[in-house]
Each structure stands twice: as C-alpha cells, then as structure tokens.
Amino acid sequence: MSPEGMIRVRRVFRSFLNNENGSVTVIVACAMVLILGIAALVIDVGVLYYNKVLLSNAADAAALAGVQELPGDHGKAVGEAEAYAMSNGVEEGHVAAEVLPDGRSIRVTTSRLVPLGFARILGFSSAEVTASAKASIGATKGLTGAAPFGVVHQDFVFGEVYTLKYSPSNKSDDAGPGNFGALALGGRGASNYLDNIMYGYQERLEVGDEVPTIIETEPGNMAGPTVTGINSRIAGCTHEPKCTHDRFVKGCPRVLLVPVVDSLNVKGRSGVILTGFAAFFLEDVGGKGNECEVTGRFIKWAADGDLGNINDYGVVSCRLEG
Ligand SMILES: [Zn+2]
Structure with a gap:
C-alpha cells in the first residue's frame, strides 16, 4: 500500500474510533452481559438439574425403603426413610418423611442449598432444590x-x-x-x-x-x-x-x-x-x-x-x- 493509502486508512480508522468509541463500548458491554447471562443459564441450570435428579432419586429410594415398614410401625418407617435418604447423599436435616393419614403411604421430601456460579452476576448466589416422592403399600393384585x-x-x-x-x-x-x-x-x-x-x-x-x-x-x-x-x-x-x-x-x-x-x-x-x-x-x-x-x-x-x-x-x- 502506498504511503498515501496508509495515511487514508489511518484517518478513516481514527475517525471511526473518535466518532463511534462510545457506541462500541456499549455494544461490547451489552454483549458481555448477554454472553455471561447465557453462560449462567447453561452452567447453573445444568448444576441445578443434576442436583434435582440426585434428590429425586434419593427421595424415591427413601420412600420405598420406608413404606416397607407400613402399615405397622410409623416411627420405624420414617426413620428408615430418612436413613436411606442420607445414605443416598442427602445431608442431615434436609430430609423430611411423614406417614400419611391412610397409614399405608409415606411422603419423603429432600432438599439441598446449591451454590451458584455465573448466576451471581445476575444476583443469585444460591438456590434451594427440592424433590419429593410418595410410596404406598397395598395388597398384591x-x-x-x-x-x-x-x-x-x-x-x-x-x-x-x-x-x-x-x-x-x-x-x-x-x-x-x-x-x-x-x-x-x-x-x-x-x-x-x-x-x-x-x-x-x-x-x-x-x-x-x-x-x-x-x-x-x-x-x-x-x-x-x-x-x-x-x-x-x-x-x-x-x-x-x-x-x-x-x-x-x-x-x-x-x-x-x-x-x-x-x-x-x-x-x-x-x-x-x-x-x-x-x-x-x-x-x-x-x-x-x-x-x-x-x-x-x-x-x-x-x-x-x-x-x-x-x-x-x-x-x-x-x-x-x-
Ligand atoms: Zn433361606
């Protein structure tokens, strides 16, 4: 490129920077927020989903373990269910089991506070994930x-x-x-x-x-x-x-x-x-x-x-x- 050509390109570039500088910064900033927002959604939703599946499986297993004790011993059914949930990765204090009034069903609810990564940018530092399962027992058909x-x-x-x-x-x-x-x-x-x-x-x-x-x-x-x-x-x-x-x-x-x-x-x-x-x-x-x-x-x-x-x-x- 000739020296005149180089000078012309520089001039055009400089005038672009001078005139559009503010707009470019805004566009980049907006794009970053959008990209990070999407990253937050993808990664954090993945983490939340993973925890939901885990808690759901633990609740299912716990309900099935507890219901085996019914219709007899309610206390034993609750204890069995809670112990089972904890052996499936649920923390102590984050499982609740109750025998329903029919005496033949048990409901187990599991929960976990999941810390979030990218979603902090949007103001969410953690989210509580819960899952519940109900198991019933009856005469075999x-x-x-x-x-x-x-x-x-x-x-x-x-x-x-x-x-x-x-x-x-x-x-x-x-x-x-x-x-x-x-x-x-x-x-x-x-x-x-x-x-x-x-x-x-x-x-x-x-x-x-x-x-x-x-x-x-x-x-x-x-x-x-x-x-x-x-x-x-x-x-x-x-x-x-x-x-x-x-x-x-x-x-x-x-x-x-x-x-x-x-x-x-x-x-x-x-x-x-x-x-x-x-x-x-x-x-x-x-x-x-x-x-x-x-x-x-x-x-x-x-x-x-x-x-x-x-x-x-x-x-x-x-x-x-x-
Ligand atoms: Zn035997």
Whole structure:
C-alpha cells in the first residue's frame, strides 16, 4: 500500500474510533452481559438439574425403603426413610418423611442449598432444590411364582401353622371329594404340578377386577411329586443361619406365595375363584408314603407386583408416585 493509502486508512480508522468509541463500548458491554447471562443459564441450570435428579432419586429410594415398614410401625418407617435418604447423599436435616393419614403411604421430601456460579452476576448466589416422592403399600393384585396350592379365604394369623396340602387321612372338610389342596396352574398333571412347586408358576396370576379369575383344582393326592418338590424347596435354603418364619432372607425358596381361593369344597377337578395371595414359610412335608401333608407358617411378604384394591392377606406390593 502506498504511503498515501496508509495515511487514508489511518484517518478513516481514527475517525471511526473518535466518532463511534462510545457506541462500541456499549455494544461490547451489552454483549458481555448477554454472553455471561447465557453462560449462567447453561452452567447453573445444568448444576441445578443434576442436583434435582440426585434428590429425586434419593427421595424415591427413601420412600420405598420406608413404606416397607407400613402399615405397622410409623416411627420405624420414617426413620428408615430418612436413613436411606442420607445414605443416598442427602445431608442431615434436609430430609423430611411423614406417614400419611391412610397409614399405608409415606411422603419423603429432600432438599439441598446449591451454590451458584455465573448466576451471581445476575444476583443469585444460591438456590434451594427440592424433590419429593410418595410410596404406598397395598395388597398384591397379581404376581408370578405362585405355588400350586390353594388356601381358603380367612383371617390368617401371623406365625400360625396352616395346611397347604392335605393328606388322605387328615383331610379337612374344606376340601371336597378328590381335592387335597393342589391347584392346576397353567396346565394339568403331576409333572406340571411338580414344576410349579419347585420353581413357582412362571406366568402371572392376577385377581380379576370385574370378571373373577377362575383357577382349576388339581385333584388327587400326588404324594410323590409333593414330597420331591417340597424337599427341594426346603433344601434350597442355603442361608446361614437357616431361615425361620420370623427371620428369613428375601427370595428364600422356603417362602411360598399361595393363591387364596373362595373355596376348595368342590368335587374333583373344578373351578375356584382367586381372591388374593398369602405367603407361608414352609415348615415341613409330613407323613409317610401316601400320607403326605404340607404345612407352612403364615408370614407377611412384600412382593414385586401391582397393588390392587383387593383383600389383604398379608402379601403386599409398593407403588411409587410422583
Ligand atoms: Zn433361606
């Protein structure tokens, strides 16, 4: 560029600076505020979102832990929920749990004061993030893994021994001719019955809402498969010390989930109505030869299943709500 050209450029540049200096500063200042504002939004909103997810997960876990103690001990339910929230990263004093008036639900609220970075420029030094969760417990409406025995609808007493399968010489009047308490779940015959004792019925069994769920009884004494199946269940408890009805490991094969039915006083292979589920801790398979009888102690059990507005025989499920 010629010296004259250089001089002209300088002159133009200088006149631009002289004339526009103030405006440029304003534009740059405005742009900086805007950029920092956006940065504040992006970074701080990210931090707040991260904390919200964390608190929400902690509230869910705490509500589910607490609800397992219901409908019994409210204090224990609250304590369990708060301890669970704290073990999930919530600080002491920032978790509140309460059992709702129905006695079957618990609400857990978690909170945290989150310090902010860029948003300080806009005048926000911190923000309180909260999350809450409600969990309810109710009678289980449906489940998989049911044992092929039926017990008749009644008020079960915790720890009492009940007969799940009768022997021919000790048959209750509850069971009609040819029936010994066995059910045909998903098929008929001894081998299907044996599979169902050993592994539980693999399809889902559900109490009907408007149309009742009908289950067929499995007539016959079937001593052989009963003894084989029950002994395999009892031997399957490898827990140390061995499980008992008042202290057992969740998922122990000695726990039987048993369909509750309206009646067993039917003749031969007949349909009976499923009214709910009860859980029994397998005590014994008693009797010799054909005189085989299965007994279990009634226990409370939290199953993985839907919760329904049905008869509560002690097998319960939990549900999380927002
Ligand atoms: Zn066990």
